[in-house]
Amino acid sequence: MGLGVLAVFLGLLLEVSSQGPHNGPRTTWKHHEVDLLEFSEPGVFNYSTLLLSNTRDSLYVGARDAIFDLSKSNVTVQNNKVQWQVPDKRVSMCMLKGKSKEQDCLNYVRVLQVLDEERLYVCGTHAFQPQCDYLSISDFTLAGRAEDGRGKCSFDPSQSFTTVMVDGELYSGTAYNFLGSEAIISRYSPLQTLLRTEYSTSWLNEPSFVFADVIREGGPDGPDGEDDRIYFFFTEVSVEYEFFGKLLIPRVARVCKGDLGGQRTLQKKWTSFLKAKLVCSMPELNFVFNVVRDIFVLEAEDWRDTLIYGVFTSQWGNVGLSAVCVYNMALVDEVFSKGKYMQKATVEQSHTKWVRYNGVTPSPRPGACINNAMRRQNISSSLHLPDKTLQFVKDHPLLEDPVLPVGGRPLLITKDVNYTQVAVARVLALDGRARHVIFTGTDTGVLHKSVVDQGEVHMVEEIQLIKSGGAIKDLLLSSETRSLYAGSDSGVVQSPTAFCGKYRSCDQCVLARDPYCAWDPRSSACVNILDQTKQAQSLKGDADACPAVPPLSPRDYQRVVVKPGSSAELPCVPPSNLALVSWRANGSLLTEASPFHLIGESGLLIYSVAPEDQGRYECWALEWAPAAGKNFSRPVAAYALSLVVRTTPRGPRKDPAPRVPETPGSEGKGSEHGPSPLTPACFTPPPPTDSSLTPPPTDSSLTLLRLLRLNPQAPGDGGAVGGPETPGSEGNPNGSEHGPSPLTPARFTPPPPPPPPTDSSLTPPPTSIDTLRLQYLQRGNVVALLCLFLLFFLLFLAALAYNCYMRYLPAPCLRLRAALVGGHKSSLRPEYRACEAGLMDPSPPLPAPGAEKIKLTQQQKRQQQQQQQQQQPAVVQNGSHTTTTTTQSQLRALRDTGYETEPDCGNGKTPSNGFGFGGGGDDSPSGQKPFDVDCESQPIEFADADDPSI
Incomplete structure (x- = not known):
């Protein structure tokens, strides 16, 4: 049964991995290929808390034992810095609790919140004793008014938590004790008393908080008098589902800003706390992303149109999938205002199960914020709520109705990626439509940029932000500077929101479909639409609207000169990860059918270049243009491939032979003692002395080069890889100054020059070339099959011998083994032969196999019985x-x-032989x-x- 469940689970994972993800990024930028601004200070690590100032040119960074004030227009500029370290006494106490001095017993600044225009409220772990203080913005110094940070900041620097400052009040979700076992959602206010959640698994069950934010709904002055609400997003262990282990569930919880607690029930506790399940799954595969990593709230003019973007992963990390789901705030509010409640039910008096509550709901609705309808009932605050409503909230904090994503499924799914952070921008493109651009950070320091266009998502690019490959722990987006800020353990990185200048051509700029970018025909450049100094035009993603690309001219072909019989590599880097590359040789499309051409991701590789391989090679990129609904192709690279040509000497000469006129630009040093013997001249072999030196059956130069190509491992093969010829590289192809090239076949002497051909007889027919290639390939296949057969035969003999020796085979093999093993009995030591002979029966030897058994006579049997009766054993x-x-x-x-x-x-x-124990004498001979x-x-x-x- 267990194996069956495991097989079904593994099959589901395989199906999800193969069908779930959408397409990957179109363009990939390495860290050194783009212009990034980086900040880090020696000895300081964990730049994981970022805060942008709306009134100043400042980016506040909370790190380990330090707080920085950086310029948000250029993070490499440091405005201020303050050290905030832990006293030695606190470090000693932390070490006594079993924590590491180098890792845990330090001060990790984890809370940076704007308190007012002059101060920041900051908190740090402070060696597992959280403390908070006030930071003056003007002189960037700490006030020294240390406050207890329990419930505001986490004890453990690696533990997740969240905070948000709303009108001078700090709302936080974190652990309240040293062990991290008591998690609370609390509010700290200088004017009101502390409010927090109940210490109950019904309220919070091992939560991992990721985000918190306020949604302004108008307050008491609004049309309905609704209070503002603070939403918390976290992942906790499920209480309503039964599983063989701890099943994690993503949640969203809500509290009201004006909550004051109960009068008698839920004193100093939230009276408006409710939580619901967030759903992010693939319905067609029944696969659920049950861990929320980060949340971004994209606000709108009407709070009901606000969108919540969340990144999710699976509890089972081996799946390797991440998803982005988006939720509408109106649907979220409907679940909290109209959703069904759940309650505990005891099953068989020992097990508790959560089921739907079908009873009568008290009035006013439990968990609702104070509104105008309650005020008309003389309920102006939570202190006036009836105990029946408060008791119901205490026992039923969980809602049954889930919060479903827009469209009922994830907006984006990626494979082999773990998303950690998300930020979203609303961009108004030149075509007048607003598009959402999603920036997602990964645990490997990579940033993905995706665009939502009419419900469809395409990934524009990925950028390696963190050079060291560490996880992106915080991600902020600034519309003022049009920049992204990423915090990691190693430092802070500032990146522009778009790399329009990296697209060199109009078609690449248009096919990217980046709403930030557009093509400027006057400057012939891809520019950012937010740059008001340039006037660009929207081509609506249609690459055909770009200016026509002129056809390739002879100057566009890069010359490549190689030696005959060597290899030539023609690089071609596709302009897009989604583009398909094809090669054309002299106008004909190349395929993988040719055994001497290898089309790879980085270019074309030609093995053993022959004269017929010369010509023009073109690399074309083919990419689908969704806006135009067709494929778009353009040339990427072009090469002119040729061979090094030299004349062959007629005999031993001291003077240099006359050289063949070369094309302009191909002059070089050449060989000082004669041209290269690789010139396709007619060679005739001398009479062979043995069969190993038998010359080929033809004397034409092309046939000789063909044989050299078919046997690239022959002695003297240069094996050089050709490349683009540079000025000054022409000349002697062999590089030798004192003799011919080592590629000259052994024992071949050049014959007298043949008469000049009058026809095309020098060019062998294609059938002979194909025949020679086929014979070479057939010989190689026969040798490979023979070696494979011998290998399997040896393995079979070894397996047979092993099983025979281990007695795993039937009786014939056992008899063979007994015969082989029994033959070693003669090797017994002489001392034991006498003992063995005494045990042998003097009766006639056993007959050979197949002979009849000799039966004893009745008289012999009686004699044996009499001898047994006469010789009785003696007992002493x-x-x-x-x-x-x-x-x-x-x-x-x-x-x-x-x-x-x-x-x-x-x-x-x-035996008593003088070496035994006891009092026996020595009876043996001396x-x-x-x-x-x-x-x-x-x-x-x-x-x-x-x-x-x-």
């Missing part, structure tokens, strides 16, 4: 030991069961060795022999 009492002796003839008649008493033939008694065995004086008794005297 010797102290406490009893020794039984048996005659030699009786030993032969005893049944051999294979169980003997002692290997020293002592019948269970240690010359006898200590371990000699005498079977005559020490008869052997079988342990299970039939003794008639017993």
